[in-house]
Amino acid sequence: MRIVVAHNRYREAQPSGENTIVDVEMAQLTAAGVEVLPFIRSSDEIPTMPKSAKALLPISPIWAPRAQEELSRLISEHRPDVLHLHNPYPLISPWIVRTAHRHGVPVVQTVHNYRQVCSSGLYFRDGMICQDCRGRALGVPAIVHRCYRGSRAQSALMATTLAVHRGTWRSVDRFIALTSAVADHLRDYGIPAERIVVKPNGIPDPGAPAPLGDGFLYMARLSPEKGLALLLDAWRRHPDGALGPLRIAGDGELRPLAEAAAAERADVTYLGSLDRAGVRAAIEASTVIIAASTWHDVLPTVIIEALSSGRPVLGTALGGIPYLLGADAPREPAGTGPAAVATAAPGEGRVALPHGVQEGEAGWVVAPEPAAMAAALSVARAGAARLAPAARARYERTFHPDVVTRQLIDVYASVSATAPPR
CATH class of the missing domain: 3.40.50.2000 (Glycogen Phosphorylase B;)
Structure with missing residues (x-):
């Protein structure tokens, strides 16, 4: 089985559990005999980009043309069975789902946050839980409150991105919800229950536990x-x-x-x-x-x-x-x-x-x-x-890695088996 794993890494200066989980998951899949094709971008690339590339950054969450071209070449060369998407922002874009489907490759996405609806991804604002953008065609509250990176302009861009890609997200072949709460969020967003699988992350086994400490x-x-x-x-x-x-x-x-x-x-x-x-x-x-x-x-x-x-x-x-x-x-x-x-x-x-x-x-x-x-x-x-x-x-x-990796491979096999012929 050959899988493209797509992820926009968060800046290394801001420790990210999501980056760690993606790295661990790729290693676990490789150890299980799956051929992993990493399609990785990093937000740390942004400061060193040429001016021409930086000029396109404002639209990249909606459509990242360079990423689409590179993914098309990767798919044409390696003919993967599935594309597994984690975080698409800002350098990959949800458009990657459309690109994969255009090549006949089914898409699985692990949902690590609430960014189908919430511009910050957290459902949290000003020290309290906030779900003001739920059910809205455009997340105007996110713009008003500068929810994305403290910027009204960037919040407007992210809110627009979420509105533009509502249909894109709903075309994903299978969503991996890390917990039952995320599955509830996806159903509320309009995703049919049969396209949602609850599968948590796993971490390597540290071995037999040491005796309890104190406190x-x-x-x-x-x-x-x-x-x-x-x-x-x-x-x-x-x-x-x-x-x-x-x-x-x-x-x-x-x-x-x-x-x-x-x-x-x-x-x-x-x-x-x-x-x-x-x-x-x-x-x-x-x-x-x-x-x-x-x-x-x-x-x-x-x-x-x-x-x-x-x-x-x-x-x-x-x-x-x-x-x-x-x-x-x-x-x-x-x-x-x-x-x-x-x-x-x-x-x-x-x-x-x-x-x-x-x-x-x-x-x-x-x-x-x-x-x-x-x-x-x-x-x-x-x-x-x-x-x-x-x-x-x-x-x-x-x-345990043995448990969650088998679950993940089963998800891949399921969507690959039901994908239309290329």
Whole structure:
């Protein structure tokens, strides 16, 4: 089987889990005997482009002529079975779907964000969830609020691109939704359920988990939607040292918030940015990993890393996080504090939980509110050892490379078998 993998890499100066996942997935496919033809562009190319190429950048999200020409040559030379698209912006363009179809090649796309509808891709604006552009022919709110790169002009271009390519997206042969929440987003966009497959990302197996460490680890891009402020508000509701240590890893605009918390309390440590060895050491030193996102986070890779290491996760009940942890969202909104108690979902070993907190297979999901998060921190500290084996088991069953690579190859085979003759 011969597959073109198309992806516009994000700038290397801005660490991207999506770049990492694409690289890992290509390696896993190659190891499984699939011939991978990378069709990769990078936003890092833009500063070194000749003036003639830069002049075309404003239209490239709509139609990138150079990318279409190069893809046509690649298809004509190698005759691939499927084109697998990840991120098309800005140098590839969704037009690549039309180009592949013109050559009789079916298209699969992995949906990493909400950019079929939302210009920023996040459904998040001004510190809160925003879905103002849902259902609109043109995302005027995105233009008004400068949602794409803080520029009204660039936001207008992206909103126009999404409007122009609505039909393009709906012609994709198969969508890979990383979680059930993304599948819901695609159905809401008008994609038939039979053209959507839920298949999460996977990461390489790090091996048998090390013994549990102590305390909590928060590891994310330090930006508002990742919930650092929510976590610190909840953490301060406990006496210093009551929960063990909290380690914060990552960098971004909220770095001063992390540094201030570390200076304020003896039980908070700011680790800064970590390399791969540092990430592994930080996970092994901890007992519970926290994913405190306040947006509909699609698939935080840190959660899969935690599960692979046998660490349960405390996450907010938003986006794909409940799916990753094998938990439904809480049935009722959080109460006013730890005193409000409800019975958890039935299951062996389950206990009564604070209102707004629910136990899943591999961790806990909680309403994105400080009081509920504060209560959940105590629950997670007490229950981590009990859920650690289940966390590793969920990784092996759902996110192991052998599992997800076989699922992906099955998707390719399905669309290739039903494609019309060339």
